[in-house]
Amino acid sequence: xxxxxxxxxxxxxxxxxxxxxxxxxxxxxxxxxxxxxxxxxxxxxxxxxxxxxxxxxxxxxx
Numbered sequence: 878x879x880x881x882x883x884x885x886x887x888x889x890x891x892x893x894x895x896x897x898x899x900x901x902x903x904x905x906x907x908x909x910x911x912x913x914x915x916x917x918x919x920x921x922x923x924x925x926x927x928x929x930x931x932x933x934x935x936x937x938x939x
Contacts, residue, residue: 879889881901889899893912900912911919 879899881887881889881899881904884901884903887901887903890902891910892899893915894910895915896912898912898914904913909916
């Protein structure tokens with residue numbers, strides 16, 4: 878059995894859909910099967926995209 882990197886006492890119950898890193902139930906609270914690292918990276922990319930789109934719409938760059 879593999880152990881979780883963040884919680885060594887827990888066994889891995891799932892794998893991330895993006896990076897295939899294993900995680901335990903304590904690492905993630907929802908059922909989307911994405912590890913916290915990939916989730917945060919995705920949220921940052923979405924935030925940057927929203928800012929760029931809003932500036933494009935506000936200033937009419939395109």
